[in-house]
Amino acid sequence: MQNLYPEITAQIYNELKDDLHHGKPADYIPELANINQHQLGIAIATADGKIYSAGQANVPFSIQSISKVFALTLAFQRMEKALWLRVRKEPSGNAFNSLVQLEYEKGIPRNPFINAGAIVITDVLCSRFVQPEFSVLQLVRKLAQNSEIDYNMKVAKSELLHAHRNLSIAHLIKSFGNLENDPSQVVKTYCTHCAIQMSCIDMAKAGLYLANHGCIPATKEYIIDDDSTKRLNAIMLTCGAYDAAGDLAYRIGWPLKTGVGGGILAIVPNMLSVCVWSPGLDELGNSYSGIRALEKLRLYTNLSVF
Amino acid sequence: MQNLYPEITAQIYNELKDDLHHGKPADYIPELANINQHQLGIAIATADGKIYSAGQANVPFSIQSISKVFALTLAFQRMEKALWLRVRKEPSGNAFNSLVQLEYEKGIPRNPFINAGAIVITDVLCSRFVQPEFSVLQLVRKLAQNSEIDYNMKVAKSELLHAHRNLSIAHLIKSFGNLENDPSQVVKTYCTHCAIQMSCIDMAKAGLYLANHGCIPATKEYIIDDDSTKRLNAIMLTCGAYDAAGDLAYRIGWPLKTGVGGGILAIVPNMLSVCVWSPGLDELGNSYSGIRALEKLRLYTNLSVF
Amino acid sequence: MQNLYPEITAQIYNELKDDLHHGKPADYIPELANINQHQLGIAIATADGKIYSAGQANVPFSIQSISKVFALTLAFQRMEKALWLRVRKEPSGNAFNSLVQLEYEKGIPRNPFINAGAIVITDVLCSRFVQPEFSVLQLVRKLAQNSEIDYNMKVAKSELLHAHRNLSIAHLIKSFGNLENDPSQVVKTYCTHCAIQMSCIDMAKAGLYLANHGCIPATKEYIIDDDSTKRLNAIMLTCGAYDAAGDLAYRIGWPLKTGVGGGILAIVPNMLSVCVWSPGLDELGNSYSGIRALEKLRLYTNLSVF
């Protein structure tokens, strides 16, 4: 199978490259809105250290909500069970930034991948690291084995200027007693780790531990244990795509996490990690062409968890 | 691995059999409330036709919502894509019988495994079969290769007497134009197929097609195709346990469907089908000891989709 | 003041009669949809037995939700305080037929003037009268001193055919144990008393007891006592116009009740009862021109409760 990956990635890129006008980039900050939508990157990383890529797989993009996977991994390393007293792990069944559920459920977010949950996770990091946003950055540098990965501070600052909804969420959580740190500080940290920039190749490599029992293949370092890795994949499958999680589980069937920058990190357990990126978003905030690329990849490889 | 199943099922039963007082049986109808809670059945079916069981695996129980899997399978056979115009496949993020979401979402239920969705699926069957409840029964008889499986009409009638919430749901869906048949008739059919009684052994055998690409191993008959089977498993994983779907994906990691009779059907794709049953329900309406049994089974077999 | 009423009613009619194209008639049943929208009736009744009217004040219209006032009056006569255990008296703050609040509030409707509340009130009447819909009719005949007032059975039957939302509400209330009678029977009774037809003159006369301490001036009969009358007026002011109650209290300042037939009954306590009717409804379901007529009447008479 594996030696077909070069052909498959090339084929998918060729099938989609002239059809990238669907959806539109996130428009709430200028840095994301002004991107050239007609880009598509695909990168597959396998446990033996190989990378198979096509299209704009070397172009850095804003990882946005995909950073929630790495923030959760850091929190997981420090407090697995206690974490679930502060955030649940249920699909949200609502738009990704809704305050309604958060109010009814007394400040306990539905899962770590909606904004409210990621804010609580970031609060956990703020209480445990001197520079929590830098700890997230260090983790992805180590995972991707690329020390040049960095934040885009222009994106981070621009997001902070438009962070009133996240500030609303953070203050509401604080009012229920579920935030240890200052809401402004937590939201600032959150916006910063969302502003990390990585290429598809970086991201596919960074996600490989999730397809490999928690272990970075190149260094044999365990980031989290096998059992925690399975659980993290479960959360990605049930909660990784906002209100499209069920639909993508149905259409693709892999644990994945999307971001409004247009990136998607997907995992085939025990097999491979894949990152696709294309900036045009569908109406649910997920990359339109990225999802199509993953559907094709699933079809051509016939890999599924089900 | 497989030859350890007799020991594993026996061990799980022995570890739990004196600890079955947790939770309590469903109490909304006398037929379910009056059951002896101190029962636990476990049955594993594998593709080679073997059954491994322990405890009260031969005792028939009311399958209740597990019947939604078979109803959906029948609907799937007749109208795959068009089905998703009438019901979505997203986790509900709410209690299993909530009308709130249904009203906000204009009569389109979140997924086929909440009551609203199963009522729409039953409506699909009512439009396509002369005796739709009998068609569901025939399907499970064929799957389990047991022609003695039947409804418990006392349970069905008792449920109809307490069906005001389901009638409310059905009339609301009708008011949005998403029900073809008379709401009373659809709810009656729904209550009837929920009242099918099966043992763990019957159910494990009945579910085997979901672990075998849609094919009944004993007869080589394809019930649905491989691709549809994967998709049905995906819906079971993301939506099969009401508001505990995310938690059970995290703790167990298998597609499954629970019922308020205390049964759970779970699938390990390409490997096996398992049914556990114990009447005591947790506060979310799932079998307390059934979930514990599945957790142990996952631990002892180390099987996971992730 | 009073002797200006003939001029005022005529002036209001003249100012509005060529501008009745705003809004549109209720369209959910043919009998209401097919009405000529270019009609406006105004009738004022005063305690001394005088009637001042203009426009189509003699044309019978479907009173629809205005019947809730008379149903509540009948229920009031029989069980004042106990009534408020089954229905509250708070504004609903939502669309007039929402099930959301009803579910969150466990089957206790917000007030007697939303559909859910009127269904509970009708249930009260069903438990206390052999022919409850006829009891409502008898009451309005007595109040208006017109024995020819009757239901429009065509409207009643047509509404029953489109009553799925009301049936959904009734079954939901029943599921919470707050309905004594069969939901279908209660909804049928409800649809029937909503289908009473009256002219503006009939209605203005019928409402006069609310402006006269609960007493019919012509016969000196007390329908309800002075204190209950004040309370009923309070409910009309805070809950009488669906989600426009606050706005109409602000713009007009009188207790009133609207119906989707285009009628509005308004009360100036101790002074007069007024009925306006024009079929075109605004987006909140209240008569567009009826409201304008009342605004003008308030301006020209300078009468206000505030």
Place this chain on the structure above:
Amino acid sequence: MQNLYPEITAQIYNELKDDLHHGKPADYIPELANINQHQLGIAIATADGKIYSAGQANVPFSIQSISKVFALTLAFQRMEKALWLRVRKEPSGNAFNSLVQLEYEKGIPRNPFINAGAIVITDVLCSRFVQPEFSVLQLVRKLAQNSEIDYNMKVAKSELLHAHRNLSIAHLIKSFGNLENDPSQVVKTYCTHCAIQMSCIDMAKAGLYLANHGCIPATKEYIIDDDSTKRLNAIMLTCGAYDAAGDLAYRIGWPLKTGVGGGILAIVPNMLSVCVWSPGLDELGNSYSGIRALEKLRLYTNLSVF
């Protein structure tokens, strides 16, 4: 009638003074929680300049949400109609500080007397006054003709420390574009004008313009015009008591505004202004004994708007 007020106020105080243990003071900040609950003040102000009082009518209390009446009056002076593009005037039908409705209704608060609405009103003042909190203070000093009325800065600071829910509301409104100023600044101003302290006598005098066509009787100064006064009274009647507005309209029937400090300002249009104060709050956040005192006052005076 009027010369009975001394006896009536004394009688009400005597009937209630040994029964003030019902409910409990607001406990979210120490300054409100530590108050002696066994206090009750009553003060009636009439247009001829007379004051009738009983009990602790001279003790200053924290006016809290009653300040919303004066903030709205100031906003009214500057922008009557345009105001209603930014805040509605409908009862909320929910708890007084809910974010749910605010999110569904896109940042447009239901009315100026829930926290969200008062924050928008305060934002209006922040855009129009250099020291908006001082403008509110100046207004109440002028209305009560008492230049010694002041904020309790300890209360204001303490509220700011516990203002996360209000900050959440303000940021949410800002995210919808309905706040002109910085959310932190608006909330600070809001907490400050809520921390004004007044006695029942001060407050009854301050409210007299609402019973007198908008005019201060002593100085003949019009604060707002007659029509606006009627409208403000309408909002007080429909929205002045959080989720008890309908119930209090039913039981008392006067425009009123309650505060969590235990004060209630009530208006009998064209007759009098009354302030009652007792710190014990019922479960809806309104003064338990204050409401009882108003019920008795309504009974003994037989004054009603209905």
